[in-house]
Amino acid sequence: MDQTETTVVAVHSVGTDAVALELATPEGFSALPGQFVRLGVEVDGEVESRFYTLSSPDADDTLEVTLTYDPESVVGKRLAGLEVEDTVTVAGPFGDAHYDGEPHALVLAGGPGVGAAVGIAERALSEGNDATVVYRDDDPLHESRLSTLSEAGATVTLVSTDENLTRALAETAGDEQAFVYGFADFVEQATEALAEHGFDTDAAKVESFGPAPE
Ligand SMILES: Cc1cc2nc3c(=O)[nH]c(=O)nc-3n(C[C@H](O)[C@H](O)[C@H](O)COP(=O)(O)OP(=O)(O)OC[C@H]3O[C@@H](n4cnc5c(N)ncnc54)[C@H](O)[C@@H]3O)c2cc1C
Known part of the structure; x- marks a missing residue:
């Protein structure tokens, strides 16, 4: 529009x-x-x-x-x-990196990327699908929506910025549709972590917010 x-x-x-x-x-x-x-x-x-x-x-x-x-x-x-x-x-x-009714959305979010994560997870659950959110931040945003999602059956894992994403991905099955949102440094690390866990990163839906603010 x-x-x-x-x-x-x-x-x-x-x-x-x-x-x-x-x-x-x-x-x-x-x-x-x-x-x-x-x-x-x-x-x-x-x-x-x-x-x-x-x-x-x-x-x-x-x-x-x-x-x-x-x-x-x-x-x-x-x-x-x-x-x-x-x-x-x-x-x-x-942008094409949007939720499209996938049966299991795995959303990796850094900083304000958590906005996309809560929106997608809420949409997935409302359609009877599953959602996993892996959110990296030292001062988390949207805590109340994240805990509501968790109570409604989503898997929500919070990761601090000095941790890598490997632990959080250990429980994934590998057949989820992966989504990644955040500033460029987070997107790079999240994509690498997905590759390490056997995800096809070409199939991941990824949106970079550009260089992280200083
Ligand atoms: C596809 C896409 C999607 C995006 N989606 C989002 C989104 O959902 N949410 C979101 O917040 N951003 C998002 N962004 C980034 C957003 O567009 C801006 O670049 C960002 O908000 C900074 O713009 P600004 O005018 O606030 O700061 P600018 O005036 O562009 O930056 C000036 C200075 O402000 C400081 N600064 C700005 N923001 C911050 C901050 N958050 N923390 C610390 N210092 C800061 C830095 O020192 C920076 O150098 C997205 C970008 C893209 C390309």
């Missing part, structure tokens, strides 16, 4: 310097968890845009993205400071 304007429905804190931003779904827009959108917001009189991945299980009435920011960030900090009824521009969806 071409760029259009939409309104903020809610802004929830989901951890340290992290928010889930819920937007009204523009008419004619549809997206699947794992796809991303381009959000634009006015910063010092100019519209600045960045890409953000869906963190909701669908985009039926509203769509949600999850973002982290710090005091230096231009767009992230501005989006996190928005209030209900403020407007942003949205374009998309983009």
Whole structure:
């Protein structure tokens, strides 16, 4: 969909310097968890845009993205400071690395990539499928949605940034559909870990958020 304007429905804190931003779904827009959108917001009189991945299980009435920011960030900090009824521009969806009804989704997520993980896992469970989330972060986001997922039958493993992903993948069967979301260094390590565990990494659905912020 071409760029259009939409309104903020809610802004929830989901951890340290992290928010889930819920937007009204523009008419004619549809997206699947794992796809991303381009959000634009006015910063010092100019519209600045960045890409953000869906963190909701669908985009039926509203769509949600999850973002982290710090005091230096231009767009992230501005989006996190928005209030209900403020407007942003949205374009998309983009990307093929989305959930597609697979019977068992294995989602490897680093940092704000956990947004895609919760969206995909919630969608998988709602369709009667299985989900495993391996999430690497020292200061986890979305803890309440992750524990709800765990109670609903998903396998959720939290890994710290000084640990590799091998332990978390030890329990996998090898026939899951693998998904990977996060900044480039995480994506590289997660893809290597999948290969070590016998996954066909060409078949994995992978979205890199680009170079990690300094
Ligand atoms: C396909 C794709 C999907 C993406 N999906 C997501 C997503 O779902 N969630 C998400 O958060 N990002 C996502 N990104 C990254 C996002 O588009 C921005 O690049 C990122 O949020 C930084 O933009 P900014 O304007 O906040 O900071 P910028 O103004 O671009 O960065 C300026 C400086 O701010 C600092 N900074 C910015 N962000 C952080 C941070 N999180 N922690 C510490 N320092 C920081 C760094 O010092 C950085 O050098 C995605 C990117 C791509 C390409």
